[in-house]
Amino acid sequence: MSDDEKDTINRLSARLRKDEQGMVRLDRYFEGTQRLQHIGLAVPAELRKFETVVNVPRMAVDEPARRQVLRAFYRRDDSTKPDEALQEAWEYNNLPSESSLVQREEKIFGRSFVAVGSNADDEEHPLITVEDPRQIACDVDPRRRAIRSALRLYRDEAERTTRGTLYLADSTLYVSRGRNGWEVDDRDGHKLGVVPLVMFLNRRRAGQWNGTSEMADVIGMTDSIARLITNMSVAAETLALPHRWAAGMKKEDFVDKDGKALPTWEAYMTAIKTTSNPEAKFGQFAAANLDNFHSTVNNMLAWCAAVLGLPTRYAGQQSVNPAAEGAIRADESRLITRVEEMNRYDGDAWAWVMGLEERFRTGEWGDRNSIRTLWFDPATPTYSQRADALTKLRSEGVLSVEGVWDELGWDEPRKAQERQRLADEAVEGVVPRLLRGVSDGDAAAADASFGS
Numbered sequence: 001m002s003d004d005e006k007d008t009i010n011r012l013s014a015r016l017r018k019d020e021q022g023m024v025r026l027d028r029y030f031e032g033t034q035r036l037q038h039i040g041l042a043v044p045a046e047l048r049k050f051e052t053v054v055n056v057p058r059m060a061v062d063e064p065a066r067r068q069v070l071r072a073f074y075r076r077d078d079s080t081k082p083d084e085a086l087q088e089a090w091e092y093n094n095l096p097s098e099s100s101l102v103q104r105e106e107k108i109f110g111r112s113f114v115a116v117g118s119n120a121d122d123e124e125h126p127l128i129t130v131e132d133p134r135q136i137a138c139d140v141d142p143r144r145r146a147i148r149s150a151l152r153l154y155r156d157e158a159e160r161t162t163r164g165t166l167y168l169a170d171s172t173l174y175v176s177r178g179r180n181g182w183e184v185d186d187r188d189g190h191k192l193g194v195v196p197l198v199m200f201l202n203r204r205r206a207g208q209w210n211g212t213s214e215m216a217d218v219i220g221m222t223d224s225i226a227r228l229i230t231n232m233s234v235a236a237e238t239l240a241l242p243h244r245w246a247a248g249m250k251k252e253d254f255v256d257k258d259g260k261a262l263p264t265w266e267a268y269m270t271a272i273k274t275t276s277n278p279e280a281k282f283g284q285f286a287a288a289n290l291d292n293f294h295s296t297v298n299n300m301l302a303w304c305a306a307v308l309g310l311p312t313r314y315a316g317q318q319s320v321n322p323a324a325e326g327a328i329r330a331d332e333s334r335l336i337t338r339v340e341e342m343n344r345y346d347g348d349a350w351a352w353v354m355g356l357e358e359r360f361r362t363g364e365w366g367d368r369n370s371i372r373t374l375w376f377d378p379a380t381p382t383y384s385q386r387a388d389a390l391t392k393l394r395s396e397g398v399l400s401v402e403g404v405w406d407e408l409g410w411d412e413p414r415k416a417q418e419r420q421r422l423a424d425e426a427v428e429g430v431v432p433r434l435l436r437g438v439s440d441g442d443a444a445a446a447d448a449s450f451g452s
Helices: 003-030 044-051 056-066 084-092 095-109 216-238 292-309 325-331 335-361 383-395 400-407 412-451
Strands: 070-075 111-117 125-130 136-141 146-156 162-168 173-177 181-188 197-201 245-247 281-282 370-373
Touching: 003 056, 003 095, 003 136, 003 146, 003 162, 003 181, 056 095, 056 111, 056 216, 056 292, 056 335, 070 335, 084 095, 084 111, 084 335, 095 111, 095 125, 095 197, 095 335, 136 197, 146 197, 197 335, 245 400, 281 400, 325 335, 383 400, 400 412
Parallel strands: none
Antiparallel strands: 070 370, 111 125, 111 197, 136 146, 146 162, 162 173, 173 181, 245 281
């Protein structure tokens, strides 16, 4: 290992340690484990059971991520059909499912990474792997706007050692920390000229290469909602039920004629008491009204939805009558346009990933920006919604049957099967019509013969 490589590892590992605390914080908010004791509130031990966290950050991440579904890769000069080699690579690496991890991690931490490398088990299919952004630090060349070097560090529990992968423009080093520092376990001299790692950035800013978490705008309100609901839970336990009072009583009123203590029945929150004193009086105070908690929590949830561009019904704000289809589409317009913006940025990144895959597979670089990424319409996230929208376009003559199949994401074998089925149905429909025609002709001939 050269001195420059050692310096790069030390510099990037220091950056990784610097980012660790912020990454842990974001992970806790997404998982809903950022409890009140973590945000600086002095919560007595006996009240810990009342702690409640509404996981608004998970909603901020999951709702747009669910609508990001990649459909196919096309070539710039041939948009009539998906590129078969790229589709095969996509499916070989299980990216129809793994790609959702990229979109989700990107929104949680503000960035995510996809690495491309050679495959020792199958040279014809390079490996495309989704990496944990908590384990990666990178150095970006601001002039070329490209990654100059990157380091991934992880703990190998089986070997009880720290391992790493150093991504450089001409080689990838696999290293481990030994007694004498970092040691090279293996080296892949790919000579690409670029780092085989692609970074996905959420809410990218010009000249900045960190990205911003999709949860950032609602973390403060999530803490406030947690405080309110916890206070409401405590109030419900202590004040929501009416408190009782008793007058004209003393300790001796609770003994029988033999001086033995009478049994005292206490229902929940001292609801029922008995005494032998006929002069005693009982009553109750008015119960606390929790409506102020309800309205405040609902308002804050509505604010969260507004900040995130989500319909308020996603935050539990329901009306008596269900929304009509047009109202639902209008309600989701901000979410849809936000996802379309995400798809534009992420589509470029996925095209770069597939360009690297093609370079590893063929040994040659393709034309710059020659790969196009197509996404399913985020306005129709479910298969049934998509089919319904395409059926309307087909009925209006906007799309052909083959065009509908393409928009549904069917592959060529599926489309060939449907073509054959439609052809068979057409033939099966002709035979009954022909038979009906023959029968009608025979009947007419018989009528003519009978009349003569």
